[in-house]
Amino acid sequence: xxxxxxxxxxxxxxxxxxxxxxxxxxxxxxxxxxxxxxxxxxxxxxxxxxxxxxxxxxxxxxxxxxxxxxxxxxxxxxxxxxxxxxxxxxxxxxxxxxxxxxxxxxxxxxxxxxxxxxxxxxxxxxxxxxxxxxxxx
Numbered sequence: 109x110x111x112x113x114x115x116x117x118x119x120x121x122x123x124x125x126x127x128x129x130x131x132x133x134x135x136x137x138x139x140x141x142x143x144x145x146x147x148x149x150x151x152x153x154x155x156x157x158x159x160x161x162x163x164x165x166x167x168x169x170x171x172x173x174x175x176x177x178x179x180x181x182x183x184x185x186x187x188x189x190x191x192x193x194x195x196x197x198x199x200x201x202x203x204x205x206x207x208x209x210x211x212x213x214x215x216x217x218x219x220x221x222x223x224x225x226x227x228x229x230x231x232x233x234x235x236x237x238x239x240x241x242x243x244x245x
Contacts, residue, residue: 109167110176113160120156123149198234205230 212219
């Protein structure tokens with residue numbers, strides 16, 4: 109996790125430097141700075157630092173991975189990466205629901221209200237896709 113933390117910290121630092129340059133470059137001599145770009149760059153930097161902090165904490169709590177070893181070999185990373193559904197229609201339902209919600213934000217909020225059941229059904233369906241009840245011993 110050290111690699112991910114360093115990556116996020118580095119990009120966050122770069123965005124913070126760009127925030128300073130952008131703030132100075134967009135000063136409107138007497139009218140202040142351009143607020144939207146300044147806020148976006150500052151919030152993006154904060155988000156990247158939060159992600160880096162999360163990866164730093166996660167890396168301290170977990171065992172070191174072969175990825176973090178500079179002398180590690182590729183074959184040390186082999187193994188099971190988890191279960192991935194071979195086919196699932198629920199991401200399509202969620203994508204359709206998200207598209208309808210963005211459409212509703214552009215057209216009218218009544219479409220967003222109609223879209224909410226589609227999103228709820230999609231989330232519940234995808235969450236419990238492989239749930240077959242409590243297994244008895």
